[in-house]
Amino acid sequence: MNAAALLSAEARLGFFGAGRMGRPMVRRLLAAGHRVTVLGRSSETRRELVGDGADVTTEVREAARARAVGVCVHTDTQVRDVCLDGGLVDAMPTGSTLIVHTTCSPRTIDLLVERARHRGIDVVDAGISGGPQDIEAGRLTLFVGGSAEAVQRVRPVLAAYGDPILHIGPPGSGQRLKLLNNAVFAANLGILVQAVAAATELGVPEEDLLRGLGHGSGASRALDGVAGLGSVRSFAAGIGEFLGKDLAVVREITADLGVGLGALGHAHDVLARLLEPASVPHPVPMN
Numbered sequence: 001m002n003a004a005a006l007l008s009a010e011a012r013l014g015f016f017g018a019g020r021m022g023r024p025m026v027r028r029l030l031a032a033g034h035r036v037t038v039l040g041r042s043s044e045t046r047r048e049l050v051g052d053g054a055d056v057t058t059e060v061r062e063a064a065r066a067r068a069v070g071v072c073v074h075t076d077t078q079v080r081d082v083c084l085d086g087g088l089v090d091a092m093p094t095g096s097t098l099i100v101h102t103t104c105s106p107r108t109i110d111l112l113v114e115r116a117r118h119r120g121i122d123v124v125d126a127g128i129s130g131g132p133q134d135i136e137a138g139r140l141t142l143f144v145g146g147s148a149e150a151v152q153r154v155r156p157v158l159a160a161y162g163d164p165i166l167h168i169g170p171p172g173s174g175q176r177l178k179l180l181n182n183a184v185f186a187a188n189l190g191i192l193v194q195a196v197a198a199a200t201e202l203g204v205p206e207e208d209l210l211r212g213l214g215h216g217s218g219a220s221r222a223l224d225g226v227a228g229l230g231s232v233r234s235f236a237a238g239i240g241e242f243l244g245k246d247l248a249v250v251r252e253i254t255a256d257l258g259v260g261l262g263a264l265g266h267a268h269d270v271l272a273r274l275l276e277p278a279s280v281p282h283p284v285p286m287n
Contacts, residue, residue, distance in 0.1 A: 012037060013157060014066035016082050017102070018049060021128065022072035024135040025101075027052055028161040039063040064091035068154050069098055076104035076249070083112055094120035097154050101126050103182070103246065105253045106172040109145070113171050122150035123171050126158060127178025135161045142166060143181065145173035179253055182246045183264050188222035189243070190267030192232050193274050206231055236274050244275050 015038045018026050029036050030053045037055040040046040046056045057063050060082075069092060073082055079102050083089050089098065089112065098116060100109065100123065113123045124146035134140045142162040144151055151167050158165050168177050195218075199209040210227045213219060226235040236243060247268060254261055261268065 011035070011067040012065070014063040014069035015039070015054075015072070016063065016069065016088065017072035017074070017078075018045065018054075019072070019074070020132060021101070021135065022070075023049075023052075024132050025070065025072060025161050026054055028135060028138060029157065030054060032156075032160040034157070034160065037063045037066060060087055061091040064088050065093060067093075067096050068157050069096065070101060070157070071099065072101040074102070075245075076102070076108055076253075078102070079104045079108055080111070084115060089115045089119065089121065092116075092119065092121050097122045097124055097150055099124045099126055099154055099157065100175075101128055103127060103178055103249055104175060105256060106175045107256070109172040109175055122147060122153070124150050124154055125171055125174040126162070126165075127174045127181075128162075129178070129181055139163050143168055143174040143177040145169055145171045145175065147171075179250055183250045183254070183261060183268075185222055186243070186247050186250060186271055187264045187267035188220045189226070189232065189236070190269070190271035192222060192226055193270050194267075196232050233274065236271075240275055243271075247272065247275070 011034070013029060013034050013036045015022065015026055015029075015036055018038050018040065026036055026038055026049065035055070037057055038049050039058070039060060040049050040056040041058065049056045063069070069088065071079060071082060071088075073079060079100060083098065083100075092098065098112065098121060100112065109123065109125045116123050124144060126145075127143040129141040129143065130139070138161055140162045142158055142165045144158070144165060144167045146167075147170065148167070155165060168174055195213075196206050196209065199206060207230065210223065210231075213223055214227055226232045229235045229238055250261075251268065
């Protein structure tokens with residue numbers, strides 16, 4: 001039996017974290033013909049998931065009895081709570097694969113690998129770049145870490161919502177690249193904040209700056225998002241909750257790993273000032 005067949009539509013999947021990102025993943029898995037059992041705590045969530053066609057349970061062990069289990073909770077702490085303290089890894093069958101989508105520390109992936117190894121379970125970390133709209137379109141970018149065999153085994157699962165699926169290296173590699181991706185994105189936004197301040201000093205309206213950069217060598221994915229909402233402040237306000245979380249995760253984990261961010265960190269400082277509510281009405285000072 002080849003790796004793809006091991007996780008065909010007949011194989012049962014488990015899923016933890018059917019929220020803003022996780023629920024559209026579940027929908028895509030169901031649309032691809034997979035059988036999915038989702039852990040649903042609230043009655044409202046359970047009703048919605050049943051309406052989507054998923055099997056829903058309130059028991060960790062029930063959702064864990066699967067050939068592959070996806071985790072898309074909100075924080076690193078929640079990954080540890082669910083997978084380690086909550087008993088998910090201990091409840092998974094030998095030969096299964098744990099897929100971690102949550103942005104978390106590579107150290108957490110190391111802990112999961114150590115616990116899972118004793119049970120004959122593989123761990124694949126699949127950091128994500130994109131939003132719910134990308135999941136729904138099946139074009140979510142996945143930065144994947146894991147053994148070649150494990151990644152190949154779960155590729156039919158990841159392909160339900162991911163494209164491209166970039167296998168970076170061993171477990172933890174996906175999280176490392178995801179952190180760097182977030183660090184660069186946040187730095188690009190910080191640079192744009194500073195560019196808007198400089199443009200104001202030079203008498204160039206922000207709308208003209210954004211339009212010009214979009215056609216020049218200063219273009220970026222961050223600029224596309226900002227230009228779509230008309231200003232860097234509007235963009236930051238629209239995704240501030242998620243942007244602030246990502247920035248905090250980058251700072252916390254790189255500090256924990258002893259990694260210096262250099263110029264990236266300086267740009268993050270500028271962005272952080274914008275994300276502070278008290279700073280929003282005021283122009284960002286020039287350094």
